[in-house]
Amino acid sequence: MFFLTPLVISGKTSELFEFNKMWLTFGFTIVIFSAWIIKMITRRKIKILKTPLDIPILIFLASQIISTIVSLDSHISFWGYYSRFNGGLLSTISYVILYYAFVSNLATLAIFKRLIKTVLFSGAIVALWGLPSHFGYDPTCLIFRGTLDVSCWTADFQPKIRIFSTMGQPDWLAAYVSVLIPITIYFFIDSLKKKAKSIKGIFSEFTLLSWLYLLLIALFYLDLIYTRSRSAILSVWISLIIFGAIFLFIKRKNLKTPVKELLFKFWQGIIIGFVLMLITFFVGQPFAQLDKFTYPGITAKINELKTASKQTKTVDKEKATEEIHYGELGGTDSSKIRLIVWEGALNIWKNNPVFGTGVETFAFAYYRYKIPEHNLTSEWNFLYNKAHNEYLNYLATTGILGLGSYLSIIFIFLWIVFIKLFKKFSIKEIDNNLLFTLSLVIGYFTILISNFFGFSVVIINLFFFLIPAFVFAIQKITSEEKAFTLNLPFRNSKEAVSKYQDSAFKNSTFQTLIIFIVLGISLVMLYKLYFYWEADKAYAYGMNLNRSGQYQDAYPYLHKAVEINPNEPVYKNENAVNDTMLAISILSQKEEEKSTDSAKIAESLIQEAVKQTNEVTINHPNNIVFKKSQTRIFYSLSQVDQRYLPLALEAIKRAQDLAPTDANISYNLAVLYGQNGLIDESINALNRTVELKPDYRDAFYALGVFYHQKATNNASQSAELNQKATEAMRYILTKINPKDTQAQEAIKTWEGK
Numbered sequence: 001m002f003f004l005t006p007l008v009i010s011g012k013t014s015e016l017f018e019f020n021k022m023w024l025t026f027g028f029t030i031v032i033f034s035a036w037i038i039k040m041i042t043r044r045k046i047k048i049l050k051t052p053l054d055i056p057i058l059i060f061l062a063s064q065i066i067s068t069i070v071s072l073d074s075h076i077s078f079w080g081y082y083s084r085f086n087g088g089l090l091s092t093i094s095y096v097i098l099y100y101a102f103v104s105n106l107a108t109l110a111i112f113k114r115l116i117k118t119v120l121f122s123g124a125i126v127a128l129w130g131l132p133s134h135f136g137y138d139p140t141c142l143i144f145r146g147t148l149d150v151s152c153w154t155a156d157f158q159p160k161i162r163i164f165s166t167m168g169q170p171d172w173l174a175a176y177v178s179v180l181i182p183i184t185i186y187f188f189i190d191s192l193k194k195k196a197k198s199i200k201g202i203f204s205e206f207t208l209l210s211w212l213y214l215l216l217i218a219l220f221y222l223d224l225i226y227t228r229s230r231s232a233i234l235s236v237w238i239s240l241i242i243f244g245a246i247f248l249f250i251k252r253k254n255l256k257t258p259v260k261e262l263l264f265k266f267w268q269g270i271i272i273g274f275v276l277m278l279i280t281f282f283v284g285q286p287f288a289q290l291d292k293f294t295y296p297g298i299t300a301k302i303n304e305l306k307t308a309s310k311q312t313k314t315v316d317k318e319k320a321t322e323e324i325h326y327g328e329l330g331g332t333d334s335s336k337i338r339l340i341v342w343e344g345a346l347n348i349w350k351n352n353p354v355f356g357t358g359v360e361t362f363a364f365a366y367y368r369y370k371i372p373e374h375n376l377t378s379e380w381n382f383l384y385n386k387a388h389n390e391y392l393n394y395l396a397t398t399g400i401l402g403l404g405s406y407l408s409i410i411f412i413f414l415w416i417v418f419i420k421l422f423k424k425f426s427i428k429e430i431d432n433n434l435l436f437t438l439s440l441v442i443g444y445f446t447i448l449i450s451n452f453f454g455f456s457v458v459i460i461n462l463f464f465f466l467i468p469a470f471v472f473a474i475q476k477i478t479s480e481e482k483a484f485t486l487n488l489p490f491r492n493s494k495e496a497v498s499k500y501q502d503s504a505f506k507n508s509t510f511q512t513l514i515i516f517i518v519l520g521i522s523l524v525m526l527y528k529l530y531f532y533w534e535a536d537k538a539y540a541y542g543m544n545l546n547r548s549g550q551y552q553d554a555y556p557y558l559h560k561a562v563e564i565n566p567n568e569p570v571y572k573n574e575n576a577v578n579d580t581m582l583a584i585s586i587l588s589q590k591e592e593e594k595s596t597d598s599a600k601i602a603e604s605l606i607q608e609a610v611k612q613t614n615e616v617t618i619n620h621p622n623n624i625v626f627k628k629s630q631t632r633i634f635y636s637l638s639q640v641d642q643r644y645l646p647l648a649l650e651a652i653k654r655a656q657d658l659a660p661t662d663a664n665i666s667y668n669l670a671v672l673y674g675q676n677g678l679i680d681e682s683i684n685a686l687n688r689t690v691e692l693k694p695d696y697r698d699a700f701y702a703l704g705v706f707y708h709q710k711a712t713n714n715a716s717q718s719a720e721l722n723q724k725a726t727e728a729m730r731y732i733l734t735k736i737n738p739k740d741t742q743a744q745e746a747i748k749t750w751e752g753k
Contacts, residue, residue: 001462007125007166364658569619649673
């Protein structure tokens, strides 16, 4: 599971990365849990080891269950937000099962180290896979397109700017390698003899394995830098400083030695620090304040000085342009957007303080409580399905109970490590197990920092739940004596042999029957899991065909997805859109091109589309994505049948109820008011729209058009209304785009009259 999860990707599913990783984890969880149950049946005893995190984990799990029950959308809360699924109740149950399955089936320290080495080996593949993409050679494109370049990625995903390898997003790759760096450092130190007394002696301590671990540290750190993830890089810097501080504290008696000898006592750390600083200096880092200390920053400064006058003119021109724009030119700084989203998350929590809005419902809840300032960012029309802060995300969606129990898991674990193990820090030499434990904890600590600026993905949640399990096992905080046990009412087989250990039993007929039932249930679950994956493949192919306007080709795939999994509303929603566009394309054909049954086919498609869009919006009334799709469906149908225009208006009204501060929905509401002949309502809606987004060109243009239209129909107020119409167009020219030809033509036409 740890080896394959970071690596698995599929170009056939709706989401290449996280969906497949989550599904693989679900599959492994089913297999592991079934094996554990069969083991307990065979031994005729339920045995679950107790751990210090039992109470917070159970409270956390209870909070997720309650939040799912009272959720804005229980389907989403149970499964998770579609395409990712990580974070839903089902994924949390899986992580908890894996935690207890691990601690209850303890292995030796050697097994732990083999497991972690497997993790590092998988990480090395991920890092090597992503590294060439920075230079324009992505192995993923080679697999999907047959070309070793980056042409398979859209403008939003440019690995030459920020690599993401098999993880799907730069910040996710950064969080992943951040966990691995401290652990790799431990294995590097462990592979060395630590008694070098000269420069020559230092290099004689290196083995081939030592060099490999040092190269692996450099590889992980290089990948981290190339992700340009400020949160993850900061988490690694802080975590390594803490790691070094603890190391020095343990070795504090050695600090009294002369400086020359001191360097040789801590030469391992000096080498690691030197390698990391060398990479940082020559490759750079994402913090602008530190750029002047790196080679790329120094080079850029020299080039800037050479072209100072040209740069000054450019800057002055940009400042002049900014003065007449309310919105953001180019991309808004991510930190500014993040603060706006965080404020929205706090607004969600204030209105749903105890249980939140429901597990994984942030995408819908945020629309309700989004602050208007978000409309002035470059991502004003994006859908945010996470708060980009794991803690605020839990607070918003699961309330104070969810966040409180989540934080208690973290704090109790850290308390045990840094307080209960504090006595071990007084030893003169670092115990191997203690150093191994510290490397795991420091890796865990990077998660806590990077999650403050982002959110967990599948592999990070596996680390979050299982690193504490590793630590408890290594430090023997859990043991066979500390277990919840319950004897099962199975009779011992008559042939139970006393010469074997008491753990070896012969199963009775009844036990064998129960085992087969468990195996049967697990196979059914794996079968269902597989067919859900197959349904997603059909949905993904149909959705992509829909997006490219190939509605007829998309039709069988989307219907197949609904047929395989009729309980997934996402499929029905996309299928309804496809039916609508296919019906319109049939009805829009020339009479001579239509077949005899064309009208009947189109009517059948329309009926199915209306039925499915009504079904998903009734069953999921708080899902604004479905409501926007319904608006689109009814509006599209109104182009061939005016009866659907009022239905489109009602749908967009409900969408505005769900998203009162969304400028785009407000604008579309105004347009639909106008198309329904409600000019006054349209003008009111547009005035509200431009208040929400003062740089919304289309809204100002529509406002001018509707004012002019009203002036034409109202002679007594014609002059006043025409003035307002002209003012709307002048606003576009003075505040948004002075070269807007449509606005110029409108003013010229109206003033000419």
